Amino acid sequence: MTLPASNERLSDLCRLARDVIRLEAEAVAALEDRIGPEFDRACELLLNCPGRIVVTGMGKSGIIGKKIAATLASTGSPALFLHPAEGSHGDLGMLTRHDVLLALSNSGETAEILAILPLIKRMQVPTVAMTGRASSTLARRSDVHLDVFVAREACPHNLAPTASTTAALAMGDALAMALLQARGFTPEDFALSHPGGALGRRLLLQVADLMHSGSRLPVVNADTTLRQAVYEISSKGLGMTAVLEADGSLAGVFTDGDLRRALDRGADVLELPIRTLMHANPQVIGPEALAAEALARMEQFRINGLLVVDDGRLVGALNMHDLLRAGVV
Known part of the structure; x- marks a missing residue:
């Protein structure tokens, strides 16, 4: 005892x-x-x-x-x-x-x-x-x-x-x-010998490895109505949609937060063109940037998603959930 x-x-x-x-x-x-x-x-x-x-x-x-x-x-x-x-x-x-x-x-x-x-x-x-x-x-x-x-x-x-x-x-x-x-x-060299760890994921994974592209990328034209934009956001599940001009150039981004602010106006805004409600000059990142950099950018600007632009053209999008699933966060 x-x-x-x-x-x-x-x-x-x-x-x-x-x-x-x-x-x-x-x-x-x-x-x-x-x-x-x-x-x-x-x-x-x-x-x-x-x-x-x-x-x-x-x-x-x-x-x-x-x-x-x-x-x-x-x-x-x-x-x-x-x-x-x-x-x-x-x-x-x-x-x-x-x-x-x-x-x-x-x-x-x-x-x-x-x-x-x-x-x-x-x-x-x-x-x-x-x-x-x-x-x-x-x-x-x-x-x-x-x-x-x-x-x-x-x-x-x-x-x-x-x-x-x-x-x-x-x-x-x-x-x-x-x-x-x-x-x-360098930290990148360290990551190469630790690919299975959290540090390896932070230093090896690129935005291109995680971003949504092609048919999974939410995109609407700048003249699209808010009603149509909401459908695009809901169907793609990223909490946002990219907004493009007729020539394919990036005009802005419209997010769930923008939707809440638009509805707070109290008027019927569902038929307004999205260009009047979108956020112009959104934060973007390149596809070859590290996922850790995307995370830092989101934290810096207090946003939940980023559009991915390569040579001035929209190629993808990712949000905080993508980084969470990949173990970057």
């Missing part, structure tokens, strides 16, 4: 949690003064790597290494994770002479990494080490050493990897972001 925790015990737990967060924050903050020539050399090696960045680490360092490899790969630096123990049993075949090894070990003495290091050196693969001991074997035998030393772990017993893994993760993020900047990696 589990006894309910006393208020005093809960207070002690909260105090411990605050200490953990403070210690880990201090460990990360201490890294800032260590960013210098060695970090520059590491970036140079990784930037000039014609192959991939192969990240390795054992235990908790390995888990952090997997995250660093994933971050590198998704931000323009091809990377993969190599388990050092499996490396001695065939997986070292993942590594080529064109790669760079990024090895994580807080002690710098991880046996599984040191076991494969001579073979890596024989292949002449450059090695960047990330350790908490500059005098360690791994640090001394690597081409570049990144110091992620922490004064103590956040664990009350100073045993469980906590502050040290947080520091290694932060240094890995610093490397990835420095490489991203140096490569000129």
Whole structure:
């Protein structure tokens, strides 16, 4: 049977949690003064790597290494994770002479990494080490050493990897972001490697992918009566209709909101020509614009739809519901 925790015990737990967060924050903050020539050399090696960045680490360092490899790969630096123990049993075949090894070990003495290091050196693969001991074997035998030393772990017993893994993760993020900047990696590049996510949809989907065109596009002539325009709006279901001149040029737009304002006049307006009620010079967008830009335009002007114009000619229309269905919003 589990006894309910006393208020005093809960207070002690909260105090411990605050200490953990403070210690880990201090460990990360201490890294800032260590960013210098060695970090520059590491970036140079990784930037000039014609192959991939192969990240390795054992235990908790390995888990952090997997995250660093994933971050590198998704931000323009091809990377993969190599388990050092499996490396001695065939997986070292993942590594080529064109790669760079990024090895994580807080002690710098991880046996599984040191076991494969001579073979890596024989292949002449450059090695960047990330350790908490500059005098360690791994640090001394690597081409570049990144110091992620922490004064103590956040664990009350100073045993469980906590502050040290947080520091290694932060240094890995610093490397990835420095490489991203140096490569000129753009949000559009990021979206290409994340097509299934919300960001990918926002940065890859174009207006042309979502717009209504052809027979689905609501269009009336400028001399059409309001009665006929209402029918067009209702049948196409976009809450608006484009209004064209006789030569096909865009004259304006008429929306559900315009209809409510017209009916508020109190007179019989159903037989009035739509040109007397429409909104001239409507907001438009090009078919190659990003759907996210269409969303920003709608939010900026507080409207629910946009007409799509290409080279001065009406080619489509879309509304907020189209963006919602596509997951852009």
